[in-house]
Amino acid sequence: MTMDATRYANGSITYPGHPRGPGGAEPVETVDLSEYTAEVVTWTTSMATPPGVREPNTLAIVEFDVDGEPVRAIGQATTDEIETGDEVRPVYVEELREPGAGIREPESQAWDGYRFEPV
Amino acid sequence: MTRVAIIGASMTQFGQREGWIQELLAEAGLACLADANVDAADVEHLYVSNMASGEFEGQTGVMNGLAHDLDAMPAYTQRIDQTSSSGGAGIYAAWQSIASGASEMTMLVGGEKMTHRTTGEATDVIASLTHPAEYKTGVTLPSFAGLTARHYLERFDAPRESLGKVAVKNHKNGVDNPKAQFQKEVDLETVLESPIVADPLRLYDFCPITDGSAALMFCPESIAQEYTDEYAIVAGVDGATDTQVVHEREDPTIMGGVVESGSGAYEMSGYGPDDIDVAELHDMFTILEFLQMEGLGFAEQGEAWKLVEEGYTERDTGELPVNTSGGLKSKGHPLGASGVAQAVEIYEQLVGEAGPRQVEADVGLCCNVGGFGNCVITTIMESGQMEAGQ
Numbered sequence: 001m002t003m004d005a006t007r008y009a010n011g012s013i014t015y016p017g018h019p020r021g022p023g024g025a026e027p028v029e030t031v032d033l034s035e036y037t038a039e040v041v042t043w044t045t046s047m048a049t050p051p052g053v054r055e056p057n058t059l060a061i062v063e064f065d066v067d068g069e070p071v072r073a074i075g076q077a078t079t080d081e082i083e084t085g086d087e088v089r090p091v092y093v094e095e096l097r098e099p100g101a102g103i104r105e106p107e108s109q110a111w112d113g114y115r116f117e118p119v
Numbered sequence: 120m121t122r123v124a125i126i127g128a129s130m131t132q133f134g135q136r137e138g139w140i141q142e143l144l145a146e147a148g149l150a151c152l153a154d155a156n157v158d159a160a161d162v163e164h165l166y167v168s169n170m171a172s173g174e175f176e177g178q179t180g181v182m183n184g185l186a187h188d189l190d191a192m193p194a195y196t197q198r199i200d201q202t203s204s205s206g207g208a209g210i211y212a213a214w215q216s217i218a219s220g221a222s223e224m225t226m227l228v229g230g231e232k233m234t235h236r237t238t239g240e241a242t243d244v245i246a247s248l249t250h251p252a253e254y255k256t257g258v259t260l261p262s263f264a265g266l267t268a269r270h271y272l273e274r275f276d277a278p279r280e281s282l283g284k285v286a287v288k289n290h291k292n293g294v295d296n297p298k299a300q301f302q303k304e305v306d307l308e309t310v311l312e313s314p315i316v317a318d319p320l321r322l323y324d325f326c327p328i329t330d331g332s333a334a335l336m337f338c339p340e341s342i343a344q345e346y347t348d349e350y351a352i353v354a355g356v357d358g359a360t361d362t363q364v365v366h367e368r369e370d371p372t373i374m375g376g377v378v379e380s381g382s383g384a385y386e387m388s389g390y391g392p393d394d395i396d397v398a399e400l401h402d403m404f405t406i407l408e409f410l411q412m413e414g415l416g417f418a419e420q421g422e423a424w425k426l427v428e429e430g431y432t433e434r435d436t437g438e439l440p441v442n443t444s445g446g447l448k449s450k451g452h453p454l455g456a457s458g459v460a461q462a463v464e465i466y467e468q469l470v471g472e473a474g475p476r477q478v479e480a481d482v483g484l485c486c487n488v489g490g491f492g493n494c495v496i497t498t499i500m501e502s503g504q505m506e507a508g509q
Contacts, residue, residue: 014364014367015252016250016251016252016364041270041371042266042267042269042270042273042371043266043269044262044265044266044269044317044318044319044320045265045315045317045318046257046258046259046261046262046265046316046317047314047315047316047317047318048238048239048242048259048261048316048317049239049242049257049259050239050240050242050243050246050257050259051239051240051243052257053257054257057256057257057262059256059257059258059262059266060266061266061366061371072366072367073366074252074253074256074258074266074365074366075256076256076257084269084270084273096255096256096257097255097256097257102243102246102247102254103174103240103243103244103247104247104251104254108251109251109254109255110251110255111255113252113255113256
């Protein structure tokens with residue numbers, strides 16, 4: 001499995017990718033963020049979660065450094081023992097929340113992904 | 120360009136209501152027609168601001184339903200959805216309809232029916248605005264607030280208590296608003312010891328889930344005095360977007376939609392931050408009041424919390440009263456109604472109908488935020504007795 005970010009013609013990278021990147025740049029390739037570690041920018045533990053979501057749900061915004069290019073991502077954390085500045089790595093999970101329990105059409109998107117685990 | 124006047128306003132009781140969406144919209148619509156002394160047959164455009172009546176209630180076509188219930192046919196009608204900023208987007212659309220000459224009488228009614236859903240279900244309906252990569256993590260709008268609040272407090276060395284003081288202030292203001300969902304003061308200790316919802320934010324940092332509706336009547340200034348001596352003018356209005364994916368923003372503490380829409384509204388009106396006498400800001404979460412104060416130029420980045428600590432935003436003693444209505448925090452947040460209700464408060468302040476909440480004001484601003492700053496509308500209004508940009 002891969003955690004695909006998108007690199008654009010101007011060198012910028014986003015996760016997730018878009019048909020056009022910052023400055024209108026066209027996508028040129030994917031970058032697998034699961035091969036990198038990241039630093040926690042901020043985090044929260046949500047105590048009131050929607051249907052099909054674990055409770056509590058600790059979430060973090062993290063920043064990867066891909067060869068000097070910063071890339072941010074949001075994801076669940078594997079633990080609530082996490083702090084701003086911690087180094088984390090992506091860990092694959094087959095199902096981040098229960099498809100069909102919430103309002104989103106189950107077939108409309110993927111439900112697997114990565115949690116962030118302190119290194 | 121035609122100067123656009125607001126000649127009437129209404130707001131239903133906010134809170135847990137027995138009526139469903141069509142009844143709530145009709146209640147505010149009828150009250151607005153009466154307040155503006157306008158016959159339904161004279162309404163040429165009828166706009167309904169509503170985020171999710173289909174998702175919440177299984178009722179679509181609410182704009183046509185309202186036209187029929189008010190006997191306003193054959194008025195042109197449309198429903199306006201811009202998530203939580205649907206109300207502000209409705210103001211922009213109503214202003215456009217009059218300023219362009221397409222309509223000489225436009226009524227805007229915003230409303231939402233939410234409380235029949237559980238907190239989890241309502242939260243999920245709102246979170247459905249997120250990108251699939253966000254949604255699958257279980258992130259909610261309150262979670263974004265927790266993430267941003269932690270970053271703000273750590274980066275700017277702001278005390279946690281300063282966020283609590285926003286809640287205390289807005290609850291205090293809500294005591295004097297008989298239509299607010301909560302008309303009860305809370306002290307700082309209660310706020311800081313309330314249950315954690317999205318760490319570091321607690322229950323009293325968040326607005327409630329609310330049913331309610333609000334309405335405004337717009338017409339050219341040239342005919343406003345046929346209906347009333349006291350009216351307000353839409354001096355400036357602008358809308359802007361930011362990224363759908365919240366973490367892709369360069370600076371988590373800057374809401375680009377607030378900055379851009381505020382800049383546009385200031386430019387159109389000829390006013391600047393120092394000219395604003397009263398403001399309604401979208402305090403769906405306490406941290407949002409800081410971010411909007413900074414994005415709209417009332418404070419430098421990272422320093423809004425100091426103004427709150429100094430009492431700068433207090434209703435009766437502050438230099439810039441913020442959320443005299445009680446804000447979303449105390450008044451409630453029926454999604455599609457909130458932006459309209461913000462403007463109802465500013466209208467009442469400008470025409471001297473705010474009762475015990477009244478402050479001295481010739482120019483007021485409201486900022487209506489959709490998503491977590493994804494879409495934003497800023498509106499600046501002035502008293503009808505003022506010349507443009509005075």
